[in-house]
Amino acid sequence: MRGAVIYAPGDVRVEQRDDPKIIEPTDAIIRISATCVCGSDLWDWRGINAVTEPTPMGHEYCGIVEEVGGEVGSIKPGQFVIGSFFASDNTCPHCRAGYQTSCQHRQFVGAGGAQAEALRVPLADGTLLATPEVPDDALLPSLLTASDVLGTGWFAAAAANVRPGMTVAVVGDGAVGLLGVLAANQFGAGRIIAMSRHEARQKLAREFGATDIVTERSDEGVARIKDLTDGVGADAVLECVGTNESMIQAIGSTRPGGFVGYVGVPHGVALQGEPLFYSHVGLHGGPAPVRRFLPELIDLIWTGKINPGKVFDLSLPLEQVADGYAAMDERRAIKAFLRP
Amino acid sequence: MRGAVIYAPGDVRVEQRDDPKIIEPTDAIIRISATCVCGSDLWDWRGINAVTEPTPMGHEYCGIVEEVGGEVGSIKPGQFVIGSFFASDNTCPHCRAGYQTSCQHRQFVGAGGAQAEALRVPLADGTLLATPEVPDDALLPSLLTASDVLGTGWFAAAAANVRPGMTVAVVGDGAVGLLGVLAANQFGAGRIIAMSRHEARQKLAREFGATDIVTERSDEGVARIKDLTDGVGADAVLECVGTNESMIQAIGSTRPGGFVGYVGVPHGVALQGEPLFYSHVGLHGGPAPVRRFLPELIDLIWTGKINPGKVFDLSLPLEQVADGYAAMDERRAIKAFLRP
Numbered sequence: 001m002r003g004a005v006i007y008a009p010g011d012v013r014v015e016q017r018d019d020p021k022i023i024e025p026t027d028a029i030i031r032i033s034a035t036c037v038c039g040s041d042l043w044d045w046r047g048i049n050a051v052t053e054p055t056p057m058g059h060e061y062c063g064i065v066e067e068v069g070g071e072v073g074s075i076k077p078g079q080f081v082i083g084s085f086f087a088s089d090n091t092c093p094h095c096r097a098g099y100q101t102s103c104q105h106r107q108f109v110g111a112g113g114a115q116a117e118a119l120r121v122p123l124a125d126g127t128l129l130a131t132p133e134v135p136d137d138a139l140l141p142s143l144l145t146a147s148d149v150l151g152t153g154w155f156a157a158a159a160a161n162v163r164p165g166m167t168v169a170v171v172g173d174g175a176v177g178l179l180g181v182l183a184a185n186q187f188g189a190g191r192i193i194a195m196s197r198h199e200a201r202q203k204l205a206r207e208f209g210a211t212d213i214v215t216e217r218s219d220e221g222v223a224r225i226k227d228l229t230d231g232v233g234a235d236a237v238l239e240c241v242g243t244n245e246s247m248i249q250a251i252g253s254t255r256p257g258g259f260v261g262y263v264g265v266p267h268g269v270a271l272q273g274e275p276l277f278y279s280h281v282g283l284h285g286g287p288a289p290v291r292r293f294l295p296e297l298i299d300l301i302w303t304g305k306i307n308p309g310k311v312f313d314l315s316l317p318l319e320q321v322a323d324g325y326a327a328m329d330e331r332r333a334i335k336a337f338l339r340p
Numbered sequence: 341m342r343g344a345v346i347y348a349p350g351d352v353r354v355e356q357r358d359d360p361k362i363i364e365p366t367d368a369i370i371r372i373s374a375t376c377v378c379g380s381d382l383w384d385w386r387g388i389n390a391v392t393e394p395t396p397m398g399h400e401y402c403g404i405v406e407e408v409g410g411e412v413g414s415i416k417p418g419q420f421v422i423g424s425f426f427a428s429d430n431t432c433p434h435c436r437a438g439y440q441t442s443c444q445h446r447q448f449v450g451a452g453g454a455q456a457e458a459l460r461v462p463l464a465d466g467t468l469l470a471t472p473e474v475p476d477d478a479l480l481p482s483l484l485t486a487s488d489v490l491g492t493g494w495f496a497a498a499a500a501n502v503r504p505g506m507t508v509a510v511v512g513d514g515a516v517g518l519l520g521v522l523a524a525n526q527f528g529a530g531r532i533i534a535m536s537r538h539e540a541r542q543k544l545a546r547e548f549g550a551t552d553i554v555t556e557r558s559d560e561g562v563a564r565i566k567d568l569t570d571g572v573g574a575d576a577v578l579e580c581v582g583t584n585e586s587m588i589q590a591i592g593s594t595r596p597g598g599f600v601g602y603v604g605v606p607h608g609v610a611l612q613g614e615p616l617f618y619s620h621v622g623l624h625g626g627p628a629p630v631r632r633f634l635p636e637l638i639d640l641i642w643t644g645k646i647n648p649g650k651v652f653d654l655s656l657p658l659e660q661v662a663d664g665y666a667a668m669d670e671r672r673a674i675k676a677f678l679r680p
Contacts, residue, residue: 102596256442269613273606
């Protein structure tokens with residue numbers, strides 16, 4: 001099969017790779033219908049995460065089940081399925097608590113490289129969910145977002161404790177931040193402040209439910225949020241970047257007793273205990289337990305209530321995956337959709 | 341009046357000070373019935389917080405109202421009152437959200453020095469609460485704890501999201517930690533693991549509801565908590581110390597999705613973003629909004645349902661306050677009760 005492999009920063013190639021095979025009786029092999037480039041893939045592309053050897057890339061996927069292992073019971077060949085980037089048994093105490101990305105038996109699905117024609121998904125019963133039937137192509141972009149980016153924005157809103165009527169600020173205008181806006185809107189937020197200085201993203205944020213746009217960053221951004229909230233701060237803040245600056249901005253924008261839901265994978269974040277203590281701001285985040293939200297997200301997409309696939313503003317054949325990385329890195333594209 | 345003043349680390353003196361006076365029409369003057377030494381006072385005593393000039397000490401108090409300013413309406417002379425260590429208007433958005441220690445007009449009551457015969461309390465209407473009548477002396481220790489240490493343990497449990505049936509671990513066996521045990525018990529925790537290597541404190545922890553004692557610290561302490569919880573971790577952890585080590589221990593002891601309620605004033609705490617992210621552990625804490633809990637706490641004490649005053653294992657006349665600091669510093673006493 002064809003699949004993407006990173007060799008060095010800025011060097012992602014699509015090449016011939018071995019077809020994935022069932023290894024464990026709990027595995028499934030799926031034929032990828034659509035995949036994409038994640039903001040977190042850019043850490044490798046940019047050389048911020050070291051690339052020590054040629055590594056298959058991609059961890060967002062949906063597709064048709066081709067084969068299942070002997071112990072797989074909940075899905076069968078021919079079904080269209082979506083799964084999280086972390087495989088989970090969905091039965092251990094952490095899964096049952098709704099934190100499937102901390103599953104005691106978790107495996108990184110992306111190890112197999114989802115930017116490819118086919119993928120082995122471990123722990124298929126606990127990881128994959130089938131749609132009611134095989135969807136039309138028009139639904140693929142939205143369904144694909146449920147594999148990671150939508151679930152991640154959704155978790156940011158859940159972790160930040162967003163409730164009806166709240167004022168919510170979203171730090172980060174990447175696909176996760178934009179879908180954090182969508183999630184906050186679905187959670188019933190009364191006011192959603194998107195922090196973005198990029199016109200196309202501001203526009204999409206407004207489509208997804210943003211009521212206000214703040215273009216300032218850091219201290220100026222915090223001051224602007226305070227201005228907009230009578231000096232109080234936002235009730236909930238979604239941190240969707242992962243830098244120290246964005247985290248400090250998120251905490252500073254939150255009212256005492258409010259929560260920051262943080263889902264940007266931290267790079268260089270170091271929090272001093274004393275200012276955090278006196279801020280009274282709560283923190284909750286981590287790798288999004290997408291599996292917890294999958295049933296609800298698939299239903300919302302299937303019934304046309306949300307259209308998160310709009311974050312894909314670039315569509316490419318798999319062979320041109322490197323163009324997708326470059327376009328996202330240079331912020332020419334929000335998110336690149338790939339068809340094998 | 342007589343009152344305690346710190347001159348240098350290890351040098352707290354009781355001396356003649358000016359009687360407090362009404363300055364603002366929202367002030368009250370109270371005659372102190374009982375006061376005490378706080379764990380946080382020891383930061384000054386030990387020289388960890390700099391003592392730059394002679395400073396009145398003490399911020400935990402209860403007593404009889406002597407005089408009120410012209411705008412005070414909810415309390416009157418002759419009443420017995422208890423208040424938080426931070427004065428709050430109890431009407432601003434932060435107060436209404438239950439975070440009175442972040443009141444937009446907050447003032448540190450301890451600035452006047454509560455280890456004294458009398459004290460000026462600003463924003464009396466929003467800060468003080470009167471008991472049904474003047475209590476017997478026997479109730480004084482328990483009522484006094486509601487001013488800070490009980491409310492702080494209580495907030496740790498609330499911030500850690502303790503709910504019925506949960507397994508709760510408490511890091512720190514000072515008075516706050518011990519009352520965190522009491523709070524967790526009142527919140528209906530099914531199992532309460534007190535981390536302590538001090539026999540008298542273990543005994544009191546058990547009286548307050550601890551079901552298990554863990555004497556190990558740091559990585560060994562975390563491993564022990566994991567052992568006791570089938571490898572899962574505690575559902576909620578109360579961090580009642582404030583060092584980096586205790587914070588790391590608390591986070592490590594918590595299950596994914598669980599919360600650390602942290603109330604120890606941080607000294608040298610620096611949290612790396614990445615391990616916190618992957619732990620899935622939430623953080624919520626800060627200076628306890630004692631005022632939020634005062635009505636409930638006073639009621640529980642008044643009706644004999646809880647007896648938090650047991651944390652006082654040393655009772656001294658105010659004139660011997662320095663002996664109280666020394667005894668607590670050397671861990672000969674859990675908490676020193678003082679009568680002017």
